[in-house]
Amino acid sequence: QVQLVESGGGLVQAGGSLRLSCAASGSIFSINAMGWYRQAPGKQRELVAAIRSGGSTNYADSVKGRFTISRDNGKNTVYLQMSSLKPEDTAVYYCNADVLFVRDGYRYRDDFWGQGTQVTVSS
Numbered sequence: 001q002v003q004l005v006e007s008g009g010g011l012v013q014a015g016g017s018l019r020l021s022c023a024a025s026g027s028i029f030s031i032n033a034m035g036w037y038r039q040a041p042g043k044q045r046e047l048v049a050a051i052r053s054g055g056s057t058n059y060a061d062s063v064k065g066r067f068t069i070s071r072d073n074g075k076n077t078v079y080l081q082m083s084s085l086k087p088e089d090t091a092v093y094y095c096n097a098d099v100l101f102v103r104d105g106y107r108y109r110d111d112f113w114g115q116g117t118q119v120t121v122s123s
Contacts, residue, residue, distance in 0.1 A: 001103065002026035002112045004095045009117030016121070017083045022095030022114055024076040029107055032098040034071055034078040038091035038119075045094070049080060063089075085121045092116040 008020040024031060035050035049059045049069035057069055068081040078095060095114035100107055 002028060002097070002099050002101050002110075004097055004112050004114035006093070006095050006114040006117040009093060009119045011120045011122065012085055014085060014087055014121055014123050016085050017081070018085065018119060020080040020082070020093055020095075020117060020119075022078045022097075024097050024099065024112070027102045028076060029100040029102050031073070031076060032100070034095070034097045036069065036078070036080045037094045037096055038089075039094070039116075040088075040091040043091075048093070051078065082119070085119075087121045087123045089119060090121050091119060093119050 002024060003026055004022055004024050006022045008018060010018060012018055033050055033052045036048040037045050038048050039045040047060055048063055049067055051057045051069045051071050066084045071078045094116045097112050099112055100109050
């Protein structure tokens with residue numbers, strides 16, 4: 001069907017930057033919204049940022065002005081540029097995509113998730 005593969009996580013000091021990437025592959029007809037979520041230990045998964053096919057975006061209040069989401073529709077890839085990172089940004093970051101895909105000649109729509117990538121910000 002559809003696979004999402006994330007990359008770019010790692011360990012960074014507070015104030016530093018990281019760029020996450022997520023590439024979607026498979027029998028994709030089109031992708032509507034793509035987004036990044038995160039889950040810290042003991043906390044619920046939360047939306048960080050999302051971007052629609054037309055380019056409109058929305059962000060969690062906690063990351064506004066520090067994170068930027070973008071996408072390359074030709075590559076079915078979404079990016080998250082994270083700057084001025086804080087220890088409270090430490091979490092596993094998951095990519096999500098609302099995908100219209102093809103199977104057996106029919107189109108289906110479903111939500112897909114990546115495997116997650118760890119982001120750790122040290123103080």
